[in-house]
Amino acid sequence: MSRFLVTGAGGMLGSVFCRQLKDKNEIYGIDIKPGFIEIDIAEKQVLWDFIKKTKPEVIVHTAAYTDVDGCELDPKKAHKINAIGTKNLAEACKDIGALMVYISTDYVFDGEKDKPYTEIDLSNPINVYGKSKLQGEEYVKNSCGRFLIIRSSGLFGKNGRNFVDTILKLAALKEDLKVVDDQRACPTYVDDLAKAVIKLVSLKKEGIYHVANSGVCSWYEFAEKILKISGIKKEVIPIKTDKSARAARRPKMSALCCDKYVEAAGKPMRHGREALKDYLKEIC
Numbered sequence: 100m101s102r103f104l105v106t107g108a109g110g111m112l113g114s115v116f117c118r119q120l121k122d123k124n125e126i127y128g129i130d131i132k133p134g135f136i137e138i139d140i141a142e143k144q145v146l147w148d149f150i151k152k153t154k155p156e157v158i159v160h161t162a163a164y165t166d167v168d169g170c171e172l173d174p175k176k177a178h179k180i181n182a183i184g185t186k187n188l189a190e191a192c193k194d195i196g197a198l199m200v201y202i203s204t205d206y207v208f209d210g211e212k213d214k215p216y217t218e219i220d221l222s223n224p225i226n227v228y229g230k231s232k233l234q235g236e237e238y239v240k241n242s243c244g245r246f247l248i249i250r251s252s253g254l255f256g257k258n259g260r261n262f263v264d265t266i267l268k269l270a271a272l273k274e275d276l277k278v279v280d281d282q283r284a285c286p287t288y289v290d291d292l293a294k295a296v297i298k299l300v301s302l303k304k305e306g307i308y309h310v311a312n313s314g315v316c317s318w319y320e321f322a323e324k325i326l327k328i329s330g331i332k333k334e335v336i337p338i339k340t341d342k343s344a345r346a347a348r349r350p351k352m353s354a355l356c357c358d359k360y361v362e363a364a365g366k367p368m369r370h371g372r373e374a375l376k377d378y379l380k381e382i383c
């Protein structure tokens with residue numbers, strides 16, 4: 100039994116951490132949303148008072164401003180939540196000697212590599228979201244005595260905006276779907292990610308780890324898979340990124356090499372295709 104603080108407890112990944120941890124641990128789930136312990140991680144004093152009172156042994160930090168295009172349009176908000184919010188947590192973590200588990204992103208990379216990124220590859224974000232998350236990583240590395248930085252990719256699950264839900268919604272509305280085929284990633288089910296992170300914590304691992312479901316695909320290929328498994332007959336038309344008007348640039352390749360995780364955990368995470376089947380069962 101350990102005492103965990105989970106930030107972003109109402110979000111896609113944070114809600115799964117709370118669910119998976121609750122039976123064997125004491126959990127404090129905070130979020131800016133009502134229905135949880137309502138704390139804004141950017142409000143340093145309130146956050147610190149709470150952390151010093153509850154003294155968690157592990158802080159799992161999933162809260163973030165995750166709207167990639169929104170971050171581009173409002174860089175101040177991105178910095179305040181993703182960088183300063185993380186700094187506030189990292190400093191409090193150091194003060195009470197807790198382990199900080201920071202969920203970061205594949206978008207810290209520029210996408211110019213032609214192979215999946217490893218933990219030692221140089222980060223070079225090309226959008227505001229990626230820059231603010233990388234700044235968060237720096238605060239964690241510089242402030243926390245003990246930390247785990249987990250980079251993951253293309254999350255899908257309940258309680259949040261995600262690609263799978265978007266494709267299903269669009270399929271119900273449109274005759275055909277246009278999806279980019281020149282951005283590659285490792286779509287990852289939040290239930291699998293949370294389980295893998297909890298495993299790394301229980302193995303007392305520290306440092307940076309890339310953690311994602313196995314398999315690399317383009318968003319076009321992933322959309323086709325979603326429709327096929329769901330039994331929906333709609334055409335998916337591949338398009339290039341420059342034909343999709345988005346505020347933020349996206350890396351062409353943001354797949355993650357998870358060999359370090361595999362070595363620590365003893366086996367790779369299952370293929371994203373199998374995880375997708377489970378998610379589609381969960382929401383049907």
Ligand SMILES: NC(=O)c1ccc[n+]([C@@H]2O[C@H](COP(=O)([O-])OP(=O)(O)OC[C@H]3O[C@@H](n4cnc5c(N)ncnc54)[C@H](OP(=O)(O)O)[C@@H]3O)[C@@H](O)[C@H]2O)c1
Pocket residue numbers: 106107108109110111112113129130131132138139140141160161162163164165180184202203204205232250251252253254255258259260
């Ligand atoms: N989604 C992806 O594809 C992806 C990929 C790689 C890495 N990640 C990282 O994984 C983590 C979890 O992502 P997710 O998709 O589960 O996120 P999410 O569903 O957007 O959940 C984040 C939660 O944090 C809350 N929050 C936002 N600002 C806050 C603040 N100032 N104080 C306290 N809570 C706040 C959000 O509330 P509101 O909804 O009201 O804003 C939301 O409930 C994030 O750190 C993200 O950067 C995500």
